[in-house]
Amino acid sequence: MTDPVINLSEGAQQRETAAAVPAWRQRWRRVRGPAIFAASALLVIWGGLPWLPAAWGVRFGAPYLTFFSLAAVGAAGFFMLLNWGPVRQPRSALATFASILLVYVATVGGMVAFGTWYYPQFETPRVAAPEPGGESxxxxxxxxxxxxxxxxxxxxxxxxxxxxxxxxxxxxxxxxxxxxxxxxxxxxxxxxxxxxxxxxxxxxxxxxxxxxxxxxxxxxxxxxxxxxxxxxxxxxxxxxxxxxxxxxxxxxxxxxxxxxxx
Ligand code: HEC
Structure with a gap:
């Protein structure tokens, strides 16, 4: 039955080391996973994809590379925010409802706004007005x-x-x-x-x-x-x-x- 004692002293040790580490390093530790993920994803997207052999028949233009990058950075940003630190909890039912609404509007609104701006690049291309002289x-x-x-x-x-x-x-x-x-x-x-x-x-x-x-x-x-x-x-x-x-x-x-x- 020595376990609790050991655990206690380990806990105390951890608290001590945590206090010795500067705050910015603690923050960095919490977000470095997603940050490293984003950095390596960007490296692959911009450093790797454009060099795929032409024979593979897949070539990604800048719109695709931008889209992949935003997706990777967005996902990393999401997990960074999750790990950043304790979030103050709403105190009343109304505040809870408001915070849910805010998250919903921010997420769905952001996606709709991005889609509206971005989707035309994948759509049937819009054709520029025919030149004067016209087509038959x-x-x-x-x-x-x-x-x-x-x-x-x-x-x-x-x-x-x-x-x-x-x-x-x-x-x-x-x-x-x-x-x-x-x-x-x-x-x-x-x-x-x-x-x-x-x-x-x-x-x-x-x-x-x-x-x-x-x-x-x-x-x-x-x-x-x-x-x-x-x-x-x-x-x-x-x-x-x-x-x-x-x-x-x-x-x-x-x-x-x-x-x-x-
Ligand atoms: C899956 C992709 C793909 C689709 C869909 C496609 N093409 Fe192509 N096309 C190619 C590739 C790759 C080449 C070059 C290799 C070859 O000659 O087959 C090519 C070559 C051509 C060429 C020869 C160009 C030149 O300068 O020699 C013409 C003309 C052409 N396509 C017209 C069309 C038309 C019209 C359609 C729709 C009915 C079409 N293509 C659908 C991939 C595609």
Missing amino acids: AVEKRGKEVFLSPQFGCFACHTIEALGIRGGQRGPDLSVAGKEAEVRKPGVSSEDYLRESIVDPWACFTPLPASGLIECQAAVDPAKTYPQLMPPVKDRMTKEQLDDLIVFMKSLRGAGERNGKRS
Whole structure:
């Protein structure tokens, strides 16, 4: 029955050491877990994710990295607050109710505000107003096919020149119409575009950094985009495909339409 004695003296010892440690160090001890977590998460997010091999087919743009960072820092901040120190407890029923309401409004309100600000980046991209000089009715229908969630082209493709911010897994199609003329020697831009949509694995688009212009017969992680694009077989009507190709052909970079500078 010596245990209680030992415990007592241990407790006294702990109190003593606790008193010897400066207050800021005690605080730091309580929050260092979440702080180290946040620091390592940020290191992985900004130091690791952007360097994933292109062949894996996952590339995270700044919006995703920011989102991951906010989630990690937010979680760490939450646990830091929990550990920070004793919170004064409300003294009356009304104060209890008010504090619950405050926490609720702060959490849900914060999430709603953040979502409202953030969500558009994952949504069907909003398209910038058409330039003067305008697009033809066929191009417009083609653009609608491109933007339709049924085909999900924008999940992988951005058209920066039109302000369509989609995914980054496939090439930016800003100048697809111009590039289609030189991707496959002896093949018209229209036929190349048709092939890249219906049978995308027939020839792979070179990565911008590769310096290549022509499409490549085989995937090469160092030179081409990965084999990711789903072939459009019977999912699209002939009219939809034709409109889409007209739209793709019209993509010639900002300020230029169908070969004419505007
Ligand atoms: C899952 C991601 C993904 C989806 C969805 C997707 N693509 Fe692609 N796309 C790619 C990748 C990756 C490449 C490059 C590799 C290749 O040629 O297959 C590519 C290549 C292309 C090219 C060739 C570009 C060039 O310069 O050679 C065109 C055109 C194209 N896609 C149009 C479309 C259209 C139109 C749709 C919608 C019907 C679509 N893509 C849907 C990933 C995707």
